[in-house]
Amino acid sequence: MLRLLYLMTLVVCCLPLLPGLGGVLLSAVSYLPVLGLSEPSLDGWRAMQDWPGTNKAIQLTLFTGIAASFFAVLFTFLILQSCWGTRFWKRIEQWLSPLLAMPHVAFAIGFALTFAPSGWLFRFIALFTGQEQPYHWSLVQDSSGIGLILALAVKETPFLLLMSLSVLKQMQVDRLLAASQSLGYNRTAAWLKVVFPQWLPKMRFPIYAVLAYGLSVVDVAMILGPTSPTTFAVLVWQWFNDPDLSMLPRAAAGAISLFVLCFGTLLLYRLFEYVLINVWQNWQFSGSKTYSLPGRHLFKFIALLPFMMIPLLLVWSFALRWRFPEIWPTRTSTRFWEQESSHLIELATNSLILGLISATVALIFAVGCLEYRDKYHKSLPQLVIAVPMLIPQLSILFGIQVAIYMLPGQWHVPATIWAHILFAFPYVYLALDGPWKSFDQRLTQTARSLGHSPFKAWWQVKLPIVIPAILLAWAVGLSVSFAQYLPTQLLGAGRITTLTTEAVSLASGQDRRISAVYGLIQAFLPLVFFALSLAASRLADPRRRLARHDESRESVNEFVRTKPDYKI
Template sequence: MFLHLLFFSAIALCILPLLPGMAGIILPALSWLPHSLTGTTANAFSLHAFELVITWPGIEQAIGLSLFTGISSSLLALLFTFLILQAHWQSPRWQRIERWLAPVLAMPHVAFAIGFGFLFASTGWLYRLVEQMGFSTQGWDAVVQDPYGLGLILALAIKETPFLLLMSASVLKQIKVDTLYKTASGLGYRHADIWLKVILPQWLPKIRLPFYAVLAFGLSVVDVSLIIGPTRPPTFAVLVWQWFNEPDLTLLPRAAAGALSLLALTLLVLLTARVIEHAVLNIWNKWLYSGANQLRLPGKSTIYAILLLPLIVTPLLVLWSIAQRWRFPDLLPTRFSFRFWQQELAPLWEYSYNSLLLAVVSSVIALVIAIGCLEYRDRFQRQIPFWLITIPMVIPQLSLLFGLQVTSHLVAGQHFWLLVSWSHVIFVFPYIYLALDGPWRSFDRRLTQSALSLGLSQWHAWWQVKRALLMPSIWIALAIGMSVSLAQYLPTQMLGAGRISTITTEAVALASGQDRRVSAIYGLLQAVLPLIFFSLALVAGRCSGVQPCKAKPTNSKAQRSQSIDSKSMNPKIVYSKQTKSKTCC
């Protein structure tokens, strides 16, 4: 009964809201608004809002920038991922690379964008270094807020590559790269040919969903574009966000039409990507059978730029947060002060409390629901379709949240905390579900069956066996959920109506022209909190895992014990019928 409740809770909280979300964007785009917004009951349907979008000055350039930056950054991240994998997968360096992926992934996009600006702005640290080397940077074009979005492309590509690397690790283990490599080597293929003609055609379809998530994010990103993206004109997503913030509510249909257009544009790009993938791998695939070629692929040094750049950003945030005087082109500040930390200490406590509360509440709810859905799948062989779970990952946040925000006006009262927490659950749930899906599938069910045969109830068998062995994965999934919640900018702003301030919302607001020192403080705090989450999760996972010990022999007839040794898991779990205790040997 409890599993049924969790399963239907997932549908009610995370799936069904997509329907009013779509209705809440389509109806306003057709010039229909709720009475709570307009104060009138008469609303005539029309396409006037779409006419306003089409005739907006510079709309072609804004859409072109979104397509150029989103597609280029996603393809560049995919290219970086493939080059790094083919260069390091079968080498001893790969284990070290995997260990470094966690801290890089832990840094939110906003914190990285702020540090990226400190590094590559016209007065950034990179330009200071060039000046100190004796070269003049006068007249150099900066890559931060440049008119072509080159800085935005580079930042998104670097930030999304670790995510694709992490997703690719499990994929390459599934397709058994080592076996494929040995077989192809025996047929005369060299390293580059094996990866291009044997591994790539199997890796690309399996990495499709993470790549679509990266592509959709690049096309619709708002917070990073506000910090380092082009401004005149901005990207289409930023332009729609500016329309949404217009004080005149009669212009809200224009914002709805823009959000719906952004959704249609994203879906069209995703469909085009699917068609191109099918054509390259199944129609224009003669390159797969052209035999061995003497090709060489770069990539050995690419990983250093991907991993080192986010690590360089953090010291820059620290320096700017305590810099009192830092003239150009000095490499280091000439005066240091903690005055800005003291100045921001009071609001920092409030924003940190709001961020942590939202992260804990939404992540715990999403974690419980995700575990319930996975257990429901294992028990009854029924599940929510995978593509339906991942919809919040592959459609623009702005489009979905616009519909949810309009729909929320139909509910009487001001429940901002409830709405913001609910929106965080919607976007956190897919990530936690994906993080736990692999460990749940790899768990050996014979362990639970043996525990049941020893007299344990279904609940005690799950709690004492399955939960105990999967606890490290559960802690990591919880840390991932909290990090995702902490990075949510649009859900907090739109459904909170600006009344709930978090570290992320303040970081984005302060990064658009305020004092660099204050921006560095919020960016640094936003970067440190997810790292703390992952560190605590790793420590908790080690402490809560099954620890090896000696099982004490007993001759008592009242106690009946049995060892269970699984081929896939080394620990032998010993159960006692009287004490229901668990030891491991």
């Protein structure tokens, strides 16, 4: 059974990528017999180069993607060096899951409603300055992409913090800090010169994922990014939606260029990391032993910003009349909820069906691969995890869609489900990898030595211990599926609509009230499943059950001790 799950995981995550690669390569050389393009040529590449805003879009993509990743890593390190091992760090661990549960699109809509020229931030500023008209400057769709950089950096910091948990525990940071401080280094200097050179290489894969996402993001860039010109990923997406199908080779050439751009940036980051850690080492052992860096209150800002979006979206969803610079709407109404209620139910149902199927299948695959690793000591190839997280979605999905168009019949539903499983699986696997490694295998070995079968030992001994991690990983898979925009749009062929696809489409419009309704529902669904998973994991915790059993036994003993001793 484990071998079958392992092979099915490899097939689902690797095999469909081959026709996807072939589809985008054939399209890039203008070989599409379905459209009457039967002779290969480089017209698509010439059309991409001749487009007036291509070079500017590439420069903007590099600037926003690299800057957002840099600030996300910087914020993560500042929070770690100031909060690790303190009481406040326990609160940070508790808030990471809700922060990760909020989809990027819902956060982007709330960010736009906060930092727009007539957003809540500028309304508060106008309250003190007496400004009567909306400001001309904002962080939404600014030409430099500053708002996009800030939003991506804030949203990706909790992910890097979560990935740092297992890394720092493996490094035994407390011992490193104690040894460094005994040599005269203060806490910040120890983090900077001792922990950072070991932490950064171990965080290479998560930083790769953040870099690749920042360079290839489409949905958040459509809401917050600049519009003239757009980022390169959005430009390629616009080319793909061109009604003239003969221009598909231009979009395919753009998709390949986006992949090369991401791959080249990752190589440059790897070179920069090697030079910083292994070549230029003077900063690690020379200079002052006393440093001071901020960061203690940085997490409060990063946590406050996403959670501030929920009440803001709620207020905007009921606002009927809200003139600038008033802080609160002068008239409220439930008209927009009533207007969209029937459509919301349909969209929420589609999102739930896709999320439940993809998260459950991804969870089964992840558990099967981890158990296969424990039994046969053969781990899953890193390529299976790296491809969905590091390669731009647009580059993969474009070729897969072209390949699907060449097949007879309708394949949009299974293709969309497969895409959701493909992109949810790496996050589910990474969420379970740490708990599986930390599990003490001697417990199941002891159960088997007492005569239990392997399955019964796993079911009665291991499962109760890892069930909290399984429920949390399942919630992570659901949130990843809820946030998928490009897979649903491209492979769904416009016939499958979800809350995310509608939210992105409406966020580009002018009615903020309807955008707030969809953003609020999209943010609410993952939070509900995270809350349910946390509640279920606490109820299923074996330590909690043992504590309840001990309390009940103690109450019985107390009753027996206090009962009068009647003599006959």
